[in-house]
Amino acid sequence: MKQLTQHSAKSWFLFFGGILVIVLLANFLDFRIDLTEEKRYSLHPATEEMLSEISKPLHVEILLVGENLPGGMRRLQKSIEETVRTFNAYSAEKITYSYFDPLTLQKEERGDFILSLADYGINPTNLSVMRNSGQQEQLIFPGILVSDEEYETGALVLKGDRGMGPDQILNHSIENLEFELSNAIRKLISPESSSIAMIMGHGEMSSDEGFGLVEALDGEFELFKVPLDQAQKPKDLEGFKMIFIQGPKENYTEREIYLLDQYVMGGGNLIVLLDGVAVEIENAGGEGTLAMPVDLGLDNLLFRYGVRVNKDLIQDLNFGYIPVMGGDFGNQQQMVPLPWPFYIQAGRMQEHAITKGLDVVQFRFTSSLDTVKADGVTKTPLIFSSDFSRVLPAPVRVAFADMDQEPDVGLFGMKNLPLAYLLEGEFTSLYKNRFLPDGFAKEDFKEGGNGKVVVIGDGDVFQSQTNLEDGAPLALGENPFSQSTFANKLFLKNLVQYLAEPEGIIASRTRTFRIRPLNKVKIAQQKTFWQGLNVLTPVVVLLVFGGSVWWIRRNKYSRKTN
Structure with a gap:
């Protein structure tokens, strides 16, 4: 019995010791592995170089907020947050973020603030959202504000061709998040022109x-x-x-x-x-x-x-x-x-x-x-x-x-x-x-x-x-x-940025994320099957794994006791 207790204690010691070693290594080794096909969580080399030159902390205010946002806007909102986190992982200084709704300001301040956003090209967009009382109109501000201790700039993140459908505009906007955020940061850290x-x-x-x-x-x-x-x-x-x-x-x-x-x-x-x-x-x-x-x-x-x-x-x-x-x-x-x-x-x-x-x-x-x-x-x-x-x-x-x-x-x-x-x-x-x-x-x-x-x-x-x-x-x-x-102004801006530095952050605009919509016919036909599979499979796997471990340990230690 004493031998069994010592063996168990040794196993727990090795288990917690391994976790401690992994934690210590994580503090000293800085690495990221992007397993996505399109490298969604990787940055262009020019963006990484720019982030390495940041000399003071930056803060990003995400203005895209609101109750009951449609699924596409929530996806864009989440992508902005993920992009800021990715930037922070590569940055020489900390980049923090928070959410802010301009509509929460007092009426006297709200007008001036919305006019200041227009200077950055951030204009409100009217959305139709579903609420308990039915479909209602809601103003959103699909933009970001980037600031340091002294200065502030902003960028509109919802952009696309008028001929694009809603899903294409959202996908294009997500593709361009790296460029829009890095371009805003560049204006702060590189004022010389x-x-x-x-x-x-x-x-x-x-x-x-x-x-x-x-x-x-x-x-x-x-x-x-x-x-x-x-x-x-x-x-x-x-x-x-x-x-x-x-x-x-x-x-x-x-x-x-x-x-x-x-x-x-x-x-x-x-x-x-x-x-x-x-x-x-x-x-x-x-x-x-x-x-x-x-x-x-x-x-x-x-x-x-x-x-x-x-x-x-x-x-x-x-x-x-x-x-x-x-x-x-x-x-x-x-x-x-x-x-x-x-x-x-x-x-x-x-x-x-x-x-x-x-x-x-x-x-x-x-x-x-x-x-x-x-x-x-x-x-x-x-x-x-x-x-x-x-x-x-x-x-x-x-x-x-x-x-x-x-x-x-x-x-x-x-x-x-x-x-x-x-x-x-x-x-x-x-x-x-x-x-x-x-x-x-x-x-x-x-x-x-x-x-x-x-x-x-x-x-x-x-x-x-x-x-x-x-x-x-x-x-x-x-x-x-x-x-x-x-879009003549944006055409001009993109043109001069490319000519000034073709391999710079403007090159990140060529990124492409594929839209992978679900097959609606299969969803309707196989909905019950996939729901049952997703709910029951983890439970069954856990029971089989736990039962196997229990059976192996029971046979192993019962023979030692005999």
């Missing part, structure tokens, strides 16, 4: 004087208006992370084109928003006007890089509206919305870090793009037109009167025309095997280089529109007539 040059001197940005770019990128990048004719040599442009050419109206000189070419050869990022034709929209009334082709000197440069901006205009049946004067009502002129196929609402996106899951982007008078051979350059179309498009070669009649009747669908037989191209790789200089412009030394010339170029056949895609009442510029993407907001 790169420089962007906005080229001036050729009629660029004449509509809003660059307000669209400045308003969208303020706080993340430093923007400078740069007269290109004042640059003396290519090195004068090397300090800029990227250069924007936005809707020029006047010719570029050979000297200026050489400066831009050598900037790209030096590894620079060039964004060219170029109109293939010139449109005078103010003359579209009555008999209308003709949009004529323009050549501003940039065509040969872009052709060498692999893209041609054609001298035409695209019309699309997925169009927007333009406000026009439709007569008087009393003594007041009335403004009415006119269907306008030249204003394309593009919602078909490439599965790329820049455009994945992006909502509709509006283009106004855009020209088609063709690609040409350019060895070493990868050409990626980013945004496409709809399945019902057509191309009108210049000269193009632009007249409001043409919209008196519905467009003939049979004429719109083209589909998925590329509206924006990303060019990456090893570029060849336009001036290879050519004479250099006067004033530039041959020994400084670079005949090739690894840069990036973005080409869009619409000079206005990043220009803000104006308020119809006071003429003040609106935020980029806001429509002054319909009060709707397009």
Whole structure:
């Protein structure tokens, strides 16, 4: 009997000793194992690197709260919490979280707080929820606030294309949680920003004087208006992370084109928003006007890089509206919305870090793009037109009167025309095997280089529109007539983040989580079977295991006693 007691004590000692060793090892060894197929609980290397640079504790307020949230919103809420916990596991400093409902504030404070959330792009969403009294409307705030001891920023986490279903939007939002949270943290821990040059001197940005770019990128990048004719040599442009050419109206000189070419050869990022034709929209009334082709000197440069901006205009049946004067009502002129196929609402996106899951982007008078051979350059179309498009070669009649009747669908037989191209790789200089412009030394010339170029056949895609009442510029993407907001600003932000650091946190937007819905037919047919299996199987396994252990111990120790 004494031997049996000693054996039992030894077993318990080894058991608790093993647990103690595991606990001690867990305190000294920091590791995580992600067994999911899509690596849901792993982070992109760029995110891990950013988290390792955090030097002070951070706090995340999850604003997505409320009673009786639908299952999809609870899933998003849980995913936000899990993402914060995963960030905390990799972070050099502690990242805590809490839940906060803005609707719990006093009425006087609530309005100001909701307006402050709008500055971060967090707008309330109206949901239909089931309660004891029936279906009711409920406001939710699908966003997060990230703060340290001094500063605070925020991010909207419920995003998706308008063409997506509810499940797809939720799944896309969950896929992007890592990017949204890491981007918010980056704003706090890395306040310094790169420089962007906005080229001036050729009629660029004449509509809003660059307000669209400045308003969208303020706080993340430093923007400078740069007269290109004042640059003396290519090195004068090397300090800029990227250069924007936005809707020029006047010719570029050979000297200026050489400066831009050598900037790209030096590894620079060039964004060219170029109109293939010139449109005078103010003359579209009555008999209308003709949009004529323009050549501003940039065509040969872009052709060498692999893209041609054609001298035409695209019309699309997925169009927007333009406000026009439709007569008087009393003594007041009335403004009415006119269907306008030249204003394309593009919602078909490439599965790329820049455009994945992006909502509709509006283009106004855009020209088609063709690609040409350019060895070493990868050409990626980013945004496409709809399945019902057509191309009108210049000269193009632009007249409001043409919209008196519905467009003939049979004429719109083209589909998925590329509206924006990303060019990456090893570029060849336009001036290879050519004479250099006067004033530039041959020994400084670079005949090739690894840069990036973005080409869009619409000079206005990043220009803000104006308020119809006071003429003040609106935020980029806001429509002054319909009060709707397009994703032009988000497209711009994603674009510059990718160009600034393509392998940075923007790369986490390419993550994909599969939706695995249950088979509703099988659920209805096999519901009782699976419920019984899930309830009874653990009990049976436990009884069998416990009975086996009891039988083995009984036989073992009964023989020793005998």
